[in-house]
Amino acid sequence: MSFLMNIMHSTSSFIPHKPSSLLFPPLNTFGCYAKTHLPAFHSIGFPLTSPNPSDRLQFSIGAATPSDQETFSAFHFEDLVEKDWSFLDTDDPNTDGEHMQKIDQIICAGEIEETSRILVSIGSEAFVDRVVYSTPCEQLLVVHDSLFILACIKEKYDQVKCWQGEVINVPDKWTPFDVVFLYFLPALPFELDQILVALAKHCLQGARVVISHPQGRQVVEEQRRQHPDVVVSNLPEKSTLQSAAADHSFEVVEFLDEPGFYLAVLRLNR
Structure with a gap:
Protein backbone atom coordinates (compact mmCIF):
# COMPACT_ATOMS: atom_id res chain seq x y z
CA MET A 1 0.00 0.00 0.00
CA SER A 2 3.05 2.28 0.12
CA PHE A 3 2.24 4.04 -3.19
CA LEU A 4 -1.24 5.06 -2.04
CA MET A 5 0.05 5.92 1.43
CA ASN A 6 2.48 8.38 -0.09
CA ILE A 7 -0.44 10.07 -1.81
CA MET A 8 -2.63 10.06 1.28
CA HIS A 9 -0.12 11.62 3.68
CA SER A 10 0.97 14.36 1.30
CA THR A 11 0.86 17.77 2.93
CA SER A 12 -0.63 19.24 -0.22
CA SER A 13 -4.29 18.89 -1.12
CA PHE A 14 -5.30 15.30 -1.83
CA ILE A 15 -7.69 16.40 -4.57
CA PRO A 16 -5.95 18.44 -7.29
CA HIS A 17 -7.72 21.55 -8.56
CA LYS A 18 -7.28 20.60 -12.21
CA PRO A 19 -8.38 18.16 -13.39
CA SER A 20 -9.98 16.60 -10.27
CA SER A 21 -12.07 14.12 -12.24
CA LEU A 22 -8.94 12.30 -13.31
CA LEU A 23 -8.08 11.21 -9.80
CA PHE A 24 -11.49 10.20 -8.48
CA PRO A 25 -14.77 9.26 -10.13
CA PRO A 26 -17.51 11.93 -9.99
CA LEU A 27 -19.78 12.07 -6.95
CA ASN A 28 -23.35 10.93 -7.43
CA THR A 29 -26.42 12.65 -5.98
CA PHE A 30 -25.83 11.18 -2.53
CA GLY A 31 -22.19 12.24 -2.31
CA CYS A 32 -20.89 8.76 -3.08
CA TYR A 33 -18.44 7.80 -5.78
CA ALA A 34 -20.17 6.48 -8.85
CA LYS A 35 -18.51 3.60 -10.67
CA THR A 36 -16.85 4.97 -13.74
CA HIS A 37 -14.09 4.22 -16.21
CA LEU A 38 -11.81 6.94 -17.47
CA PRO A 39 -10.28 6.77 -20.94
CA ALA A 40 -6.73 5.55 -20.65
CA PHE A 41 -4.15 4.00 -22.86
CA HIS A 42 -1.26 1.87 -21.60
CA SER A 43 -3.19 1.21 -18.38
CA ILE A 44 -1.43 -0.95 -15.81
CA GLY A 45 -3.19 -2.55 -12.83
CA PHE A 46 -1.46 -2.97 -9.46
CA PRO A 47 -3.06 -5.40 -6.95
CA LEU A 48 -2.14 -3.76 -3.63
CA THR A 49 -1.12 -5.86 -0.67
CA SER A 50 -3.81 -6.46 1.94
CA PRO A 51 -4.11 -8.95 4.82
CA ASN A 52 -7.36 -10.12 3.27
CA PRO A 53 -7.00 -11.01 -0.43
CA SER A 54 -10.67 -10.26 -1.04
CA ASP A 55 -10.11 -6.66 0.08
CA ARG A 56 -7.31 -5.89 -2.38
CA LEU A 57 -7.54 -2.66 -4.30
CA GLN A 58 -7.02 -2.50 -8.02
CA PHE A 59 -5.29 0.77 -8.85
CA SER A 60 -4.16 1.80 -12.28
CA ILE A 61 -1.95 4.41 -13.82
CA GLY A 62 -2.73 5.53 -17.35
CA ALA A 63 -1.82 8.11 -19.93
CA ALA A 64 -4.58 9.51 -22.11
CA THR A 65 -4.26 11.62 -25.25
CA PRO A 66 -7.58 13.29 -26.11
CA SER A 67 -6.15 15.24 -29.04
CA ASP A 68 -2.99 15.86 -31.01
CA GLN A 69 -2.49 19.15 -29.18
CA GLU A 70 -3.03 17.99 -25.58
CA THR A 71 -1.33 15.22 -23.68
CA PHE A 72 -1.74 14.52 -19.98
CA SER A 73 -1.12 11.80 -17.42
CA ALA A 74 -3.84 10.50 -15.14
CA PHE A 75 -4.25 8.39 -12.05
CA HIS A 76 -7.57 6.61 -11.80
CA PHE A 77 -9.27 3.77 -9.98
CA GLU A 78 -10.35 0.97 -12.28
CA ASP A 79 -11.82 -1.35 -9.74
CA LEU A 80 -11.92 -0.31 -6.08
CA VAL A 81 -13.43 -2.79 -3.64
CA GLU A 82 -13.97 -1.30 -0.19
CA LYS A 83 -15.56 -2.44 3.04
CA ASP A 84 -18.85 -0.79 3.89
CA TRP A 85 -18.30 1.86 6.59
Whole structure:
Protein backbone atom coordinates (compact mmCIF):
# COMPACT_ATOMS: atom_id res chain seq x y z
CA MET A 1 0.00 0.00 0.00
CA SER A 2 3.05 2.28 0.12
CA PHE A 3 2.24 4.04 -3.19
CA LEU A 4 -1.24 5.06 -2.04
CA MET A 5 0.05 5.92 1.43
CA ASN A 6 2.48 8.38 -0.09
CA ILE A 7 -0.44 10.07 -1.81
CA MET A 8 -2.63 10.06 1.28
CA HIS A 9 -0.12 11.62 3.68
CA SER A 10 0.97 14.36 1.30
CA THR A 11 0.86 17.77 2.93
CA SER A 12 -0.63 19.24 -0.22
CA SER A 13 -4.29 18.89 -1.12
CA PHE A 14 -5.30 15.30 -1.83
CA ILE A 15 -7.69 16.40 -4.57
CA PRO A 16 -5.95 18.44 -7.29
CA HIS A 17 -7.72 21.55 -8.56
CA LYS A 18 -7.28 20.60 -12.21
CA PRO A 19 -8.38 18.16 -13.39
CA SER A 20 -9.98 16.60 -10.27
CA SER A 21 -12.07 14.12 -12.24
CA LEU A 22 -8.94 12.30 -13.31
CA LEU A 23 -8.08 11.21 -9.80
CA PHE A 24 -11.49 10.20 -8.48
CA PRO A 25 -14.77 9.26 -10.13
CA PRO A 26 -17.51 11.93 -9.99
CA LEU A 27 -19.78 12.07 -6.95
CA ASN A 28 -23.35 10.93 -7.43
CA THR A 29 -26.42 12.65 -5.98
CA PHE A 30 -25.83 11.18 -2.53
CA GLY A 31 -22.19 12.24 -2.31
CA CYS A 32 -20.89 8.76 -3.08
CA TYR A 33 -18.44 7.80 -5.78
CA ALA A 34 -20.17 6.48 -8.85
CA LYS A 35 -18.51 3.60 -10.67
CA THR A 36 -16.85 4.97 -13.74
CA HIS A 37 -14.09 4.22 -16.21
CA LEU A 38 -11.81 6.94 -17.47
CA PRO A 39 -10.28 6.77 -20.94
CA ALA A 40 -6.73 5.55 -20.65
CA PHE A 41 -4.15 4.00 -22.86
CA HIS A 42 -1.26 1.87 -21.60
CA SER A 43 -3.19 1.21 -18.38
CA ILE A 44 -1.43 -0.95 -15.81
CA GLY A 45 -3.19 -2.55 -12.83
CA PHE A 46 -1.46 -2.97 -9.46
CA PRO A 47 -3.06 -5.40 -6.95
CA LEU A 48 -2.14 -3.76 -3.63
CA THR A 49 -1.12 -5.86 -0.67
CA SER A 50 -3.81 -6.46 1.94
CA PRO A 51 -4.11 -8.95 4.82
CA ASN A 52 -7.36 -10.12 3.27
CA PRO A 53 -7.00 -11.01 -0.43
CA SER A 54 -10.67 -10.26 -1.04
CA ASP A 55 -10.11 -6.66 0.08
CA ARG A 56 -7.31 -5.89 -2.38
CA LEU A 57 -7.54 -2.66 -4.30
CA GLN A 58 -7.02 -2.50 -8.02
CA PHE A 59 -5.29 0.77 -8.85
CA SER A 60 -4.16 1.80 -12.28
CA ILE A 61 -1.95 4.41 -13.82
CA GLY A 62 -2.73 5.53 -17.35
CA ALA A 63 -1.82 8.11 -19.93
CA ALA A 64 -4.58 9.51 -22.11
CA THR A 65 -4.26 11.62 -25.25
CA PRO A 66 -7.58 13.29 -26.11
CA SER A 67 -6.15 15.24 -29.04
CA ASP A 68 -2.99 15.86 -31.01
CA GLN A 69 -2.49 19.15 -29.18
CA GLU A 70 -3.03 17.99 -25.58
CA THR A 71 -1.33 15.22 -23.68
CA PHE A 72 -1.74 14.52 -19.98
CA SER A 73 -1.12 11.80 -17.42
CA ALA A 74 -3.84 10.50 -15.14
CA PHE A 75 -4.25 8.39 -12.05
CA HIS A 76 -7.57 6.61 -11.80
CA PHE A 77 -9.27 3.77 -9.98
CA GLU A 78 -10.35 0.97 -12.28
CA ASP A 79 -11.82 -1.35 -9.74
CA LEU A 80 -11.92 -0.31 -6.08
CA VAL A 81 -13.43 -2.79 -3.64
CA GLU A 82 -13.97 -1.30 -0.19
CA LYS A 83 -15.56 -2.44 3.04
CA ASP A 84 -18.85 -0.79 3.89
CA TRP A 85 -18.30 1.86 6.59
CA SER A 86 -21.62 3.66 6.12
CA PHE A 87 -23.05 2.28 9.38
CA LEU A 88 -20.68 4.55 11.34
CA ASP A 89 -22.68 7.56 10.15
CA THR A 90 -26.14 6.03 10.64
CA ASP A 91 -27.22 8.85 12.95
CA ASP A 92 -26.88 12.28 11.44
CA PRO A 93 -25.48 14.58 14.16
CA ASN A 94 -26.99 17.58 12.38
CA THR A 95 -30.49 16.37 13.19
CA ASP A 96 -30.00 14.16 16.26
CA GLY A 97 -29.37 16.35 19.30
CA GLU A 98 -28.69 13.44 21.65
CA HIS A 99 -26.12 12.00 19.27
CA MET A 100 -24.45 15.41 18.99
CA GLN A 101 -24.20 15.66 22.77
CA LYS A 102 -22.49 12.27 22.95
CA ILE A 103 -20.01 13.25 20.23
CA ASP A 104 -19.25 16.46 22.12
CA GLN A 105 -18.74 14.49 25.34
CA ILE A 106 -16.27 12.20 23.58
CA ILE A 107 -14.33 15.16 22.18
CA CYS A 108 -14.33 17.00 25.54
CA ALA A 109 -12.84 13.90 27.16
CA GLY A 110 -9.72 14.46 25.05
CA GLU A 111 -9.12 17.87 26.67
CA ILE A 112 -7.88 19.36 23.38
CA GLU A 113 -5.74 22.50 23.51
CA GLU A 114 -4.38 24.76 20.77
CA THR A 115 -1.00 23.00 21.01
CA SER A 116 -2.49 19.49 20.88
CA ARG A 117 -1.39 16.93 18.32
CA ILE A 118 -4.39 14.68 17.73
CA LEU A 119 -4.80 11.21 16.25
CA VAL A 120 -8.23 9.91 15.19
CA SER A 121 -8.35 6.21 14.34
CA ILE A 122 -11.30 4.79 12.37
CA GLY A 123 -13.44 7.88 12.78
CA SER A 124 -16.63 8.64 10.92
CA GLU A 125 -16.75 11.71 8.67
CA ALA A 126 -19.23 13.34 11.04
CA PHE A 127 -16.90 12.81 14.01
CA VAL A 128 -13.95 14.32 12.16
CA ASP A 129 -16.14 17.29 11.15
CA ARG A 130 -16.95 17.89 14.80
CA VAL A 131 -13.31 17.63 15.92
CA VAL A 132 -12.25 20.13 13.24
CA TYR A 133 -14.86 22.68 14.31
CA SER A 134 -14.65 22.09 18.06
CA THR A 135 -11.36 23.77 18.90
CA PRO A 136 -8.08 24.76 17.20
CA CYS A 137 -5.18 22.33 17.47
CA GLU A 138 -1.63 22.09 16.18
CA GLN A 139 -2.13 18.89 14.19
CA LEU A 140 -4.96 16.52 13.34
CA LEU A 141 -4.12 13.16 11.77
CA VAL A 142 -6.90 10.79 10.62
CA VAL A 143 -5.99 7.12 10.15
CA HIS A 144 -8.50 4.90 8.36
CA ASP A 145 -8.73 1.82 6.14
CA SER A 146 -11.01 3.58 3.67
CA LEU A 147 -9.51 5.60 0.83
CA PHE A 148 -12.92 7.07 0.02
CA ILE A 149 -13.48 8.39 3.55
CA LEU A 150 -9.96 9.83 3.70
CA ALA A 151 -10.41 11.44 0.29
CA CYS A 152 -13.67 13.10 1.35
CA ILE A 153 -12.06 14.40 4.55
CA LYS A 154 -9.00 15.71 2.71
CA GLU A 155 -11.16 17.42 0.11
CA LYS A 156 -12.98 19.35 2.85
CA TYR A 157 -10.02 20.04 5.12
CA ASP A 158 -6.68 20.49 3.46
CA GLN A 159 -5.03 21.12 6.84
CA VAL A 160 -6.05 17.67 8.13
CA LYS A 161 -3.45 14.98 7.55
CA CYS A 162 -4.77 11.63 6.29
CA TRP A 163 -3.03 8.26 6.27
CA GLN A 164 -4.30 4.90 5.11
CA GLY A 165 -2.81 2.24 7.32
CA GLU A 166 -2.84 0.68 10.77
CA VAL A 167 -2.83 2.74 13.94
CA ILE A 168 0.05 0.68 15.35
CA ASN A 169 2.22 1.62 12.36
CA VAL A 170 1.72 5.39 12.22
CA PRO A 171 4.93 7.04 10.87
CA ASP A 172 7.08 8.76 13.49
CA LYS A 173 7.05 12.06 11.59
CA TRP A 174 3.55 12.80 12.94
CA THR A 175 4.28 11.82 16.53
CA PRO A 176 4.19 12.37 19.46
CA PHE A 177 0.48 12.78 20.18
CA ASP A 178 -1.28 14.52 23.06
CA VAL A 179 -4.74 13.14 22.29
CA VAL A 180 -5.80 9.87 20.64
CA PHE A 181 -9.41 9.09 19.73
CA LEU A 182 -9.96 5.38 19.12
CA TYR A 183 -13.42 6.18 17.83
CA PHE A 184 -14.21 2.66 16.63
CA LEU A 185 -11.85 0.29 18.42
CA PRO A 186 -13.82 -2.88 17.44
CA ALA A 187 -12.71 -2.40 13.82
CA LEU A 188 -9.00 -2.70 14.68
CA PRO A 189 -7.64 -6.21 13.99
CA PHE A 190 -5.23 -6.14 16.95
CA GLU A 191 -5.19 -7.14 20.58
CA LEU A 192 -5.66 -4.30 23.06
CA ASP A 193 -2.11 -4.91 24.35
CA GLN A 194 -0.66 -4.37 20.86
CA ILE A 195 -2.50 -1.08 20.47
CA LEU A 196 -1.45 0.26 23.86
CA VAL A 197 2.19 -0.72 23.30
CA ALA A 198 2.24 1.30 20.07
CA LEU A 199 0.41 4.28 21.56
CA ALA A 200 2.73 4.38 24.59
CA LYS A 201 5.64 4.87 22.17
CA HIS A 202 3.83 7.51 20.11
CA CYS A 203 2.33 9.62 22.91
CA LEU A 204 3.63 12.30 25.26
CA GLN A 205 3.55 12.03 29.03
CA GLY A 206 0.01 12.78 30.18
CA ALA A 207 -1.52 12.04 26.76
CA ARG A 208 -5.17 10.99 26.80
CA VAL A 209 -6.48 7.99 24.84
CA VAL A 210 -10.26 8.13 24.39
CA ILE A 211 -12.04 4.88 23.51
CA SER A 212 -15.69 5.42 22.65
CA HIS A 213 -18.89 4.40 20.96
CA PRO A 214 -21.81 6.87 20.93
CA GLN A 215 -24.41 4.07 20.85
CA GLY A 216 -22.90 1.62 23.33
CA ARG A 217 -21.90 -2.02 23.62
CA GLN A 218 -25.21 -3.54 22.52
CA VAL A 219 -25.12 -1.71 19.19
CA VAL A 220 -21.50 -2.81 18.66
CA GLU A 221 -22.56 -6.43 19.11
CA GLU A 222 -25.32 -5.93 16.53
CA GLN A 223 -22.87 -4.26 14.16
CA ARG A 224 -20.51 -7.20 14.56
CA ARG A 225 -23.24 -9.63 13.49
CA GLN A 226 -24.20 -7.46 10.52
CA HIS A 227 -20.68 -6.46 9.43
CA PRO A 228 -18.31 -9.29 10.49
CA ASP A 229 -15.75 -8.23 7.88
CA VAL A 230 -15.43 -4.79 9.53
CA VAL A 231 -16.32 -5.25 13.20
CA VAL A 232 -13.89 -7.88 14.49
CA SER A 233 -14.14 -7.45 18.28
CA ASN A 234 -16.22 -5.95 21.08
CA LEU A 235 -15.51 -3.05 23.42
CA PRO A 236 -13.28 -4.00 26.39
CA GLU A 237 -14.76 -4.60 29.82
CA LYS A 238 -13.52 -2.35 32.62
CA SER A 239 -11.35 -5.02 34.30
CA THR A 240 -9.76 -5.98 30.97
CA LEU A 241 -9.06 -2.36 30.14
CA GLN A 242 -7.58 -1.61 33.58
CA SER A 243 -5.28 -4.63 33.41
CA ALA A 244 -4.02 -3.83 29.91
CA ALA A 245 -3.61 -0.14 30.74
CA ALA A 246 -1.53 -0.86 33.86
CA ASP A 247 0.77 -3.15 31.87
CA HIS A 248 1.66 -0.30 29.49
CA SER A 249 1.95 2.75 31.78
CA PHE A 250 -1.64 3.91 31.24
CA GLU A 251 -4.21 4.71 33.90
CA VAL A 252 -7.98 4.51 33.39
CA VAL A 253 -9.23 7.91 34.56
CA GLU A 254 -12.81 7.71 33.27
CA PHE A 255 -15.08 4.81 32.37
CA LEU A 256 -18.74 4.74 31.32
CA ASP A 257 -20.40 1.60 30.00
CA GLU A 258 -24.06 2.46 29.70
CA PRO A 259 -26.71 0.81 27.45
CA GLY A 260 -26.51 3.65 24.91
CA PHE A 261 -23.01 5.04 25.43
CA TYR A 262 -19.44 3.80 25.96
CA LEU A 263 -16.57 6.05 26.99
CA ALA A 264 -13.19 5.14 28.46
CA VAL A 265 -10.33 7.57 28.97
CA LEU A 266 -6.75 6.44 29.55
CA ARG A 267 -3.88 8.72 30.58
CA LEU A 268 -0.24 7.89 29.94
CA ASN A 269 1.80 8.04 33.15
CA ARG A 270 5.33 6.95 32.52
